Amino acid sequence: MIENIIMLIKQYWHVFLLEGLRYTLILSAIAVFFGVLFGAFIAFGRMSDIRPFKKINKNKKKKGFIHWLANFNPVSWLCSVYTEVIRGTPLLLQLYLFVFGLPKVIPIEADYFFWVSLALACNSAAYVSELFRSGIQAVDKGQSEAARSLGMNKSQTMLKVIMPQAIKNILPAIGNEFIAIVKETSMASTFFVGELMTSYLKVNGVEYLALEILIIVGAIYLALTFTLSKIVLAYERRLNSK
Amino acid sequence: MIKTVDLYKSFGELQVLKGINEHIAPQEVVSIIGPSGGGKSTFLRCLNMLETPDSGQIFFEGVDITSEKVDIDLHRQKMGMVFQHFNVFPHLSVLENVTLAPTVVKKIAKNEAAEQAMELLNRVGLAEKANESATSLSGGQKQRLAIVRALAMEPDVMLFDEPTSALDPEMVGEVLEVIKDLVKGGMTSVIVTHEMGFAKEVSDRVVFMDGGIIAEEGTPDEVFNNPQNPRTKDFLSKVLY
Ligand SMILES: Nc1ncnc2c1ncn2[C@@H]1O[C@H](COP(=O)(O)OP(=O)(O)OP(=O)(O)O)[C@@H](O)[C@H]1O
Numbered sequence: 082m083i084e085n086i087i088m089l090i091k092q093y094w095h096v097f098l099l100e101g102l103r104y105t106l107i108l109s110a111i112a113v114f115f116g117v118l119f120g121a122f123i124a125f126g127r128m129s130d131i132r133p134f135k136k137i138n139k140n141k142k143k144k145g146f147i148h149w150l151a152n153f154n155p156v157s158w159l160c161s162v163y164t165e166v167i168r169g170t171p172l173l174l175q176l177y178l179f180v181f182g183l184p185k186v187i188p189i190e191a192d193y194f195f196w197v198s199l200a201l202a203c204n205s206a207a208y209v210s211e212l213f214r215s216g217i218q219a220v221d222k223g224q225s226e227a228a229r230s231l232g233m234n235k236s237q238t239m240l241k242v243i244m245p246q247a248i249k250n251i252l253p254a255i256g257n258e259f260i261a262i263v264k265e266t267s268m269a270s271t272f273f274v275g276e277l278m279t280s281y282l283k284v285n286g287v288e289y290l291a292l293e294i295l296i297i298v299g300a301i302y303l304a305l306t307f308t309l310s311k312i313v314l315a316y317e318r319r320l321n322s323k
Numbered sequence: 324m325i326k327t328v329d330l331y332k333s334f335g336e337l338q339v340l341k342g343i344n345e346h347i348a349p350q351e352v353v354s355i356i357g358p359s360g361g362g363k364s365t366f367l368r369c370l371n372m373l374e375t376p377d378s379g380q381i382f383f384e385g386v387d388i389t390s391e392k393v394d395i396d397l398h399r400q401k402m403g404m405v406f407q408h409f410n411v412f413p414h415l416s417v418l419e420n421v422t423l424a425p426t427v428v429k430k431i432a433k434n435e436a437a438e439q440a441m442e443l444l445n446r447v448g449l450a451e452k453a454n455e456s457a458t459s460l461s462g463g464q465k466q467r468l469a470i471v472r473a474l475a476m477e478p479d480v481m482l483f484d485e486p487t488s489a490l491d492p493e494m495v496g497e498v499l500e501v502i503k504d505l506v507k508g509g510m511t512s513v514i515v516t517h518e519m520g521f522a523k524e525v526s527d528r529v530v531f532m533d534g535g536i537i538a539e540e541g542t543p544d545e546v547f548n549n550p551q552n553p554r555t556k557d558f559l560s561k562v563l564y
């Protein structure tokens with residue numbers, strides 16, 4: 082078996098590293114980058130204070146339909162529905178939906194790689210939005226009260242007081258999300274987009290050495306996630322020592 | 324300067340303020356005392372609309388700030404607030420804690436704001452700490468910083484919510500000194516406190532709140548030495564002896 086592994090590495094290293102590892106990293110980076118971007122929007126949407134029917138509760142009722150409607154925030158509602166749907170359905174189903182379903186309604190010419198990236202980003206956004214939300218909510222309420230009592234408005238408070246503190250909770254969590262995504266990109270191999278798991282399929286199609294190839298691919302995943310988690314840990318340590 | 328008319332506030336089923344009518348005159352120093360849960364903090368937090376009252380009005384310098392048309396941020400600049408737990412900004416230096424609001428809200432130039440901040444920090448003995456992180460301060464220093472942070476906005480009135488309750492006993496004095504100085508300088512102040520000696524000394528008027536109403540009010544002499552309401556008597560007998 083050892084000989085087989087050495088042979089495979091010698092003969093296919095470029096498939097594993099230059100193609101597999103590279104695409105895994107590219108996919109993960111795209112997913113997390115746009116995931117953070119969309120996720121931030123969703124988080125702020127959920128925490129927004131948009132109540133179009135605020136005015137109807139003239140006599141400030143505290144119960145019933147009028148009270149409910151007056152406090153109804155459609156943006157927040159949509160964002161939380163989105164998060165629930167993404168988190169409540171399998172990633173594989175979402176990948177199928179984006180690759181086979183969406184092109185039927187969104188008429189753009191794009192390859193599998195594009196749709197897979199988009200699916201991963203939209204999936205990641207739901208999780209990242211929760212990271213943003215909990216990171217922000219973990220900041221002591223007294224902080225925003227102090228800022229508001231000084232006359233700072235909501236966005237000034239968010240930008241200058243809450244976010245600088247929340248980011249210290251959020252960044253390590255996004256690092257961990259990146260690690261999770263690295264592993265999840267393996268599902269993209271269903272569509273043969275070239276990442277590490279696809280390189281297993283390719284090489285195995287020629288060599289029929291499933292165990293050996295899986296050991297190699299697994300070792301690459303492990304090296305990657307291990308390195309990344311060490312980086313996240315070092316960063317967390319640095320934050321806590323300050 | 325501040326006038327409240329028939330202020331009501333509930334949290335869910337719990338009615339916390341049951342019709343508060345109060346008038347705080349310019350340069351007046353009003354202490355609010357009373358048992359825990361009586362609504363003191365809630366009342367104080369209504370004054371700058373950190374809590375929104377269910378009904379009633381609050382007039383600040385003639386403007387009804389409970390009205391939805393009012394830009395509350397504008398009025399809050401004129402009302403400084405000091406919290407029990409200091410709430411200094413931990414991600415900023417001592418100096419930046421003070422300059423943040425003037426630069427962000429009033430758009431004052433950084434160096435100008437810093438100059439003014441240093442003057443204020445000097446007044447409370449924190450000038451040497453200016454460039455240290457706010458988290459490195461002791462409790463008493465944090466509270467002095469919080470007071471100066473509020474003063475940097477040049478407020479017309481200061482609201483204090485138990486400014487010394489979270490302090491170790493040996494640090495209470497230094498904070499009370501700062502408040503005393505401020506009050507002597509003519510700063511209109513509303514002070515929720517459990518420090519009866521302090522309330523007696525600095526107040527023009529003492530308000531006793533219990534069960535969501537103002538049960539009694541008067542000069543410190545009237546309230547402390549000759550309380551009329553049995554609930555005031557009961558409360559004072561518990562805290563004074
Ligand atoms: N945000 C809130 N949500 C629900 N209940 C609240 C809230 N804030 C205050 N309360 C309740 O309202 C009542 C009055 O609270 P408040 O803080 O005004 O009392 P207090 O007189 O300041 O008491 P203390 O001396 O303990 O500070 C208490 O029973 C408290 O539990």
Ligand SMILES: [Mg+2]
Pocket residue numbers: 363364365485
């Ligand atoms: Mg209180």
